Amino acid sequence: MKYFLSLLLTLPLAAEDKVPPPGEQPFKTNCAACHMLASDVVGPSLVSLAKTYPKAKQGEFVAWAKAPGKKNTNMIQMPSMAHVPDADLAKIHDYLLSTADGVKEKSGKELYPKFKEPKRPLPYVVRASMPDSSPASVGVILENGLSVCWDTEACRFRYAYVGNKTNLFNIWKPASLPNKPFYVESSDVLIHSATSDDKKGSFFPITAKPRFRGYRLIDRNPEFHYSLGGFEIREQVGTGGSGGTIKRQFTISHLDRSIQLDLSSKGNAIVSSDKGTIKDGKLSLTAAEAKSFTLTLTKK
Amino acid sequence: MNRFFFSLIASTAVSFGQSWEDYYQIESVPSPAGVDNQIGGMTALRDGRIATCFNSGEIQIFSPGTKTWSIFAQGLSLPLGVVEEEDGSLVTMQWAELTRLRDTDKDGIADHYETVCNDFGLTGNYHEFAYGPTRDSKGNFYVSLNAASNGAGIEDRIRGPWIDIGLDRESHLASRGGANWNKNKDAAGRMYSRVPYRGCVLKITPQGESSVFAYGFRSPDGIHMDSKDRLWITDNQGDWRGTSPLYHVTEGGFYGHPASLVWKKNWTRDPLKVPVEELEEMRTPAAGLFPQGELANSPTQPIDTIDPKIFGLPGGELLIGDMNQRHLIRFLPEEVDGTLQGTLIPFLASPDLGMGNHRFTFDKNGSLWIGKTHIKWAGDEGIKKITWKKKQPLLATGVSLLNDGFKISFNRPLKEAPKLKVSRHTYKYQKSYGSPKVDRKTVEVESAELSDGGKVLTITLPEIVERRLYTLELTGAADPEGRALMDKVLRYNVVKKRGNQDRKLTLPRLKS
Known part of the structure; x- marks a missing residue:
């Protein structure tokens, strides 16, 4: 059974074979990922583009598409469409004018209802890029109205601020915080170690790269885990007994010598420890004390 | 209008007007309250529940019996995939790390967020999405890392180290959104990789030891290990991507986007300055190509098809989604002299399906769950569930390359050989964004012959x-009862001809 094509050409056209407007396919190919009809998404809507580029400005439209600049500060800059022939860009322009004709911009310019952060039970732990910390940070929002930035890259508490904002993760930029921090740890290296013979008063910074191992949630409070130069360190962050305080419970295992924490800081808070002694912003702990100790941070 | 009406009548004279809804039920599944209803990961758990990652950072689990959701984990940064381990732990890829979520006190909520791997860089650029994981039969994880976009610069603090090949770091910084950046951005490259291992695929052991598995990706949203331990990855049209590709990814391979070459051992050159011809020699061609704006604009996750008696599609295929198109896409793989290539065919085109089809899982009853997203690009929100109505649509079930044509198999006999239109084209491999179709040729069909009682169509080409x-294009293909072939356009990507033993591929050179 052999059919030759010429015989088959007489088959009727299917309904879906109707010819689309000339600009539709180049629009779908080059523009549709970022430009919707009546809502701004990555780029402006067709309705808004039709306003910027009426028929008389087709030349400007084509020129812009080939060498775009940054027009909308809240949008990503468009890649150049120089690979699309001018004739197709003109067809795209015609297509967007005819498609947008008579259509109204959606109010609020949002295609989908903007996600509204629900009221989250506190404390709440959220991964985010945070200002003045690494892009791999953790926000800890406590129930007493204070929040903490903990950096998984440096494996340390970076700063504390007033506020209970929980929607910190943002693809486009680091979290915007409700307030400037009232306490910022400013030492280059937090943990300093004594020499192996534990010679009194002699400490050197542990500059080995820490390895972040994650966190446990204990009654919703995070206990951060990391390894540092052969030690395993846990730091649990939560509220202190009274308002305006933050408690940091440390446990350090495999420790065989004294350590010192450089608690140099900027801002307006007092730090105290239940073990060891703080002198000139440095907390000194014997190996036994360092196995488990608690720092209390009180906002002035 | 009249003309449209006439042609409609004329076409129903040959075949019944059919829609995919005749064969598949498309339902919406309500999402839980209080989440950003965009979905980055979905997996059916062994106990039949459906774990779902929402863009607001939760993994919630749906119980089909009670139709209720419960929070398993929260506070994650854009989890873009999730798998279940043997002990019930879930492993998810967040923006900054691969995380194992363990419920150690068995209260149904994860209490241990264990870092499995964070051995890769972050610059703060908005485009550094991280996808996966998918798992091989040995329990290893595979994740894919987006390159950064020159739509923006980088933050002051990065997770590095920064590599000094290319535009200096200061220039990336200075100008986030400012005038300097506009001046510098071309020198950065449209998509750039300056911290480890953006644009690469990582292999990570269950214990967390990672290694670079493959290079050359741009925006590899879809990552899937099939049941034969073959890794499939989709990527998005853009720079160095004339159109969106589907790759079969093997260890050490380079898949065309040069930015990530800097992470190859002993690599010292600026990838943007390597001649295209040299990159062309290095790159592995795509197994499948999705023509931009027709089949896909931004393809998403591939998933294995399941038992044909349960979902109505042949086994051994992949189903793939897309952000812009209101259809899914089947991939029918074929191995030719050791190379995997194959055919892409639209599936389930329907306004009810909608766009933004991002993540997929088959539940215990064989329904396909679809999680949607858009971020701020084209797409949609929410969950759809697709169930086969146990009525068999007329489908192409196999496309095989011959020395001089193609052999197409169907699941039912065709009444007669369809009207055929065959063309071929390719795309430029170039630095600039996308590519027009090039070297477009209409191919003369020498003969089209039905055999095997009408179930096999053999097409002979010069x-x-x-x-x-x-x-x-198979216009008018229908079975003897007049039921039309559901998707008439088959796109076979010929990487290799049969029997071409000269394995230095003769690559057509195209000036960009």
């Missing part, structure tokens, strides 16, 4: 050209 995408 020749087969390697590295060309063949578009086979």
Whole structure:
């Protein structure tokens, strides 16, 4: 059974074979990922583009598409469409004018209802890029109205601020915080170690790269885990007994010598420890004390 | 209008007007309250529940019995995939790390967020999405890392180290959104990789030891290990991507986007300055190509098809989604002399399906769950569930390359050989964004012959050209009862011809 094509050409056209407007396919190919009809998404809507580029400005439209600049500060800059022939860009322009004709911009310019952060039970732990910390940070929002930035890259508490904002993760930029921090740890290296013979008063910074191992949630409070130069360190962050305080419970295992924490800081808070002694912003702990100790941070 | 009406009547005279809804039920599944209803990961758990990652950072689990959701984990940064381990732990890829979520006190909520791997860089650029994981049969994880976009610069603090090949770091910083950046951005590259291992695929052991598995990706949203331990990855049209590709990814391979070459051992050159011809020699061609704006704009996750008796599609295929198109796409793989290539065919085109089809899982009853997203691009929100109505649509079930044509198999006999239109084309491999179709040729069909009682259509062409995408349009194909072939356009990507033993591929050179 052999059919030759010429015989088959007489088959009727299917309904879906109707010819689309000339600009539709180049629009779908080059523009549709970022430009919707009546809502701004990555780029402006067709309705808004039709306003910027009426028929008389087709030349400007084509020129812009080939060498775009940054027009909308809240949008990503468009890649150049120089690979699309001018004739197709003109067809795209015609297509967007005819498609947008008579259509109204959606109010609020949002295609989908903007996600509204629900009221989250506190404390709440959220991964985010945070200002003045690494892009791999953790926000800890406590129930007493204070929040903490903990950096998984440096494996340390970076700063504390007033506020209970929980929607910190943002693809486009680091979290915007409700307030400037009232306490910022400013030492280059937090943990300093004594020499192996534990010679009194002699400490050197542990500059080995820490390895972040994650966190446990204990009654919703995070206990951060990391390894540092052969030690395993846990730091649990939560509220202190009274308002305006933050408690940091440390446990350090495999420790065989004294350590010192450089608690140099900027801002307006007092730090105290239940073990060891703080002198000139440095907390000194014997190996036994360092196995488990608690720092209390009180906002002035 | 009259003309449209006439042609409609004329076409129903040959075949019944059919829609995918005749064969598949498309339902919406309500999402839980209080989440950003965009979905980055979905997996059916062994106990039948459906774990779902929402863009607001939760993994919630749906119980089909009670139709209720419960929070398993929260506070994650854009989890873009999730798998279940043997002990019930879930492993998810967040923006900054691969995380194992363990419920150690068995209260149904994860209490241990264990870092499995964070051995890769972050610059703060908005485009550094991280996808996966998918798992091989040995329990290893595979994740894919987006390159950064020159739509923006980088933050002051990064997770590095920064590599000093290319535009200096200061220039990336200075100008986030400012005038300097506009001046510098071209020198950065449209998509750039300056911290480890953006644009790469990582292999990570269950214990967390990672290694670079493959190079050359741009925006590899879809990552899937099939049941034969073959890794499939989709990527998005853009710079160095004339159109969106589907890759079969093997260890050490380079898949075309040069930015990530800097992470190859002993690599010292600026990838933007390597001649295209050299990159062309290095790159592995795509197994499938999705013509931009027709089949896909931004393809998403591939998933294995399941038992044909449960979902109505042949086994051994992949189903793939897309952000812009209101259809899914089937991939029918074929191995030719050791190379995997194959055919892409639209599936389930329906306004009810909608766009933004991002993540997929088959539940215990064989329904396909679809999680949608858009971020701020084209797409949609929410969950759809697709259930086969146990009525068999007329489908192409296999497309095989011959020395001089194609052999197409169907699940039912065709009444007669359809009207055929065959063309071939390719795309430029170039630095600039996208590519027009190039070297477009209408291919003369020498003969089209039905055999095996009408279930096999053999198409004879004058020749087969390697590295060309063949578009086979089968107009008017229908079974003897007049039920139409559901999708009439088959796109076979010929990477290799059969029997071409000269394995130095003769690549058509195209000036960019």
